[in-house]
Amino acid sequence: MSSIFKTKPISTLIAETEGKQGLKKALGAFDLTLLGIGAVIGTGIFVLTGVAAANFSGPALILSFILSGLACIFAALCYAEFAALVPVAGSAYTYGYASLGEFWAWIIGWDLVLEYAVAISAVAIGWSGYAVSLLDSMGITLPKALTVAPSDGGFINLPAIIIIGLITWLLLTGVKETSRLNGIIVVIKVAVILLFIVLAVWHVKPVNWHPFMPFGFSGVAAGAATIFFAYLGFDAVSTAAEEVKNPQKDLPKGIIYSLLICTVLYIVVSGILTGVVKYTAYAHTSAPVAYALQQIGINWGSAIVAVGAICGITSVLLVMMFGQTRIFFAMSRDGLLPKFFGKVSEQRKVPVSSTLLVGIVTAVCAGFTPISIVAELANIGTLSAFIIVSIGVMVLRHKRPELHRPFKTPFVPVIPILAIISCGYLLISLNPITIIRFVVWLAIGLVLYFLYGRKNSTLNDQEKSA
Template identity: 35%
Template sequence: MGNNMFRRMPVEQATGQLYGGRHRLRVAFRTRDLIVLGLGVMIGAGIFKIAGVQAATTAGPAVILSFVIAGLVCLLAALFYAELASVVPVAGSAYSYSYVAFGELWAWVVGWALILEMLLAASVVARAWSVFAAQALSDFGVPVPSWLADLIGQPKGFDLFALGILLLLVSMLATGSRLGLRTLWFMVLAKVIVIGLVICVGLTFFDPGNLTPFVPEARPAAEGSGQTVLDAVLGAVTDSTPQVFGIWGVLAAAPAIAFAYIGFDLIATAAEETENAPRNIPRGIIISLVLTVVLYLGVAVTMVGMISYDKLDPSGPVLAVAFDAAGASVMGKVIDLGAVLGLTTVILVLLIALTRVVFSMSRDGLLPRGLAETHRYGVPFRAAWVSGGAAIVMSQTIDVLTLEQMVVIGTLFAFLFVPAGVLALRRDRPDLHRPFRVPAAPLTAALAIGAVAWLMLNLKVQTWTYFLVWMALGVLIYLVYGRRKSQLRRLLTEEQAVPARRPAAAPTGSAVRGPGAGGPPPGGAPYPGDRYGSGPQPTETYSPGGPYDRAARPADPFGAPPPPRPYLSQPYSSRPTDTGPQQRPRQGPPPHDPYAADPYRRQSGGYPTPEHPPAQGLYPRDYPREDDQQDPPYRDRNPW
């Protein structure tokens, strides 16, 4: 099992029982913070452009239906994210869900896809931010020196604005998430106000005649637009050519629009930093996605109602052009401001999520363990610097604006595993507490997987080719590094070796000692690390499989159900514990305490019987009191 690439992480381990304080993240988010996080990443400059581009090139006024279709598909996926986030509230998001549901290799594949999504998205949005910032300076009449004009707003090559915004936000994240959270609140509030102003002003110029025909007649797609996988399959089977507009155009616009909604999944990466995560993470995911769909629909209705779709120029600022045609050119400056703010928040949240996924994968040993280091503020500063540095290098060396669809395919690939993970955990771990449950899960999961697969088929063949190359590189890295360095592999290997290190039984004829008298079991050397008796007794032995073997211990005779013990072959005192932010050991009775159901018997030794003698001396000073000034000597060592 230790060398099996499909080894699955127990849910109890994934939720942090083995992670020490050095690898803990600080709690910083509440439900309203998560909603702001979602709005920050899902609402960018695309809200002012994507509706006009898709209306002009693919769907016409029926682009409104495309927004609804894409929103429903993303909402289906969000429901499954919400259930898994309530069961496994950890920083890894879909990576961690796949680890507990399918195994390590699949977890690595999903995590590698998430890194592609967020790393490339941060680079793409930083480039777009530079373009919009340069346009805003021009619209506001701010003079730009000639030497600087060639270094900003460039689609490829060195760009000073893209470099500067990434450096600023990475530095902010590496020093503490609270500063980034306050900044995010301010910028999200400002851009929501701008969007509300755009919708209110635009609706005053609404003309119902611009909505006819609502579904324009289908026509062949323009040359050079790129062939999708679905087009290639249909062309091979039916000899048909790609078409736009009509019903097919409405469906074809949905995958591009789904790119605008992508980001709700990033909320799940903040689970370890969220107060009452099993309840608040599902709320944050669903509420933020619904609000985003409403805002996008409002802008889409405004845009197609202000100007006819055949008069829109998809290569320019479509919404600003619509306001110019309506005689409200001042709104172009408002849109510039909203676009810059919107893209800033997108970059910030993408970097937060990328840092948490890298942190989670390195904590599990699949990436270098040093990246999981946190400083005194509970922020993974090394993961932040490395992730941000990779985004900076990519934005300055690659023509990332041509790889926008790579972000979509990486995200949709992760979406496929989440509904399947819900079904797998419901089958394998029905005992888990689920604060949020997806209704009619088998049917809903089938719909979600089918809808996501259909969106992926509408991506270009070239995008699929690049994606397969990226995934092949990821599998190679796992086989060379991650498989050998996996922390789960190390722990499983150590557990399998524990019985071989135990001393053989050697009866010595010592007196039998009952459980009420304290001390280790009869027969010879003590059980390794025993802390339930009065200490080591050189004349007693431990017998594997006997009455004092913790792996074979019977149920509590007083009816208290034994807690789950995922490490049956390890002595209790060497098992890691959840120390929490105060660096204190977990409080509570030992897992096989026969008096847990009756505290009076522990205090007074009452109700003695021959089978259960008085309890005095059974647990001599076994647990620390509240007034302890230091950790007790038996505190477990953290192997992580």
């Protein structure tokens, strides 16, 4: 039984990236920062700000973003140490394999499979809503049967399926092409957000900030747990580790820079949103940024924000799907999932089978599942991953203090402990039914591991042949 806690040597993990089944190294620190911004700035700022303000935080939404941002910064410092030390695809799954052993690696990998799959589906559904609304404003009305899930009165969410199909095709063209398009989209959406700030800041009325904390601090915490979905993306930066030209220096920069930039933008935008319009008004809109500009009479700005929101959500979808394919790839290469999904295209150096699998599964989920079920599951998956990575940093510091760490998490064990406490607090603030669904998912994962993963693990095979 102790074999399931066997760790995979870091030297072995790195050696696997250098063979025919390794991925193409094409990214730098700037590319990684744009990937992070691409994944973080999107649904959170264009959709969830209104939901959290109206239902949980009120004007104290600023505090919710600060609370979530702090939890993420603590976790990001732990991620940065691992990313520089183990520049291998798979993110938290790989870090768990190197520090805590195969069993915990499987747990965190299975957790990440859920996190990314439901996040991709939720974001695609959000993209569909904005796209349908934009087409409607242009006089093109799509039938409800083709734009919402069956449980919401439709037949299929076709726009959500189409955008996932297009991004799957893009991911198959290669990592550099994907990064280039993401960079263009990021520039557009950041420009739109800055335009909103410049237009709206002059219309802030301090009276709208009273009462500042209408739902108490418990509301602030619940709001932080809800909008934590907005910060999912920085984890996706570390999934690109194997495709970075100078990972020891560039990965920590990409993770930390993107998170800091996004946190500042979130805080500024949430403050302006609740200052321009009373927080209660956002209860009836899924496009709070555009709605705020409409309320102050800047309709042309509202239209531009709608276009920026579609761009923003598109880049989130792009980076999320990129991250999911790399996690599947890493788990398959280790034998914990069928080897077929670990194969890499010789020409493009991308994991074709994993990309197609992710595209098909998430398209089906987005086409037939309501967004209410999928969004919170992404949050609990991320929080769990952050907690395990933070524990992994402390464990590896104790087990392997002699390892050369190009980037060191400062003040260990204080920072990892703060990450565990803050993420744990947000986790228990989630809806109890979400926690139950997550436990059921983990139970299914354990059955799969003991029936398939443990028997087919490459680490297990190496030990038998040694």
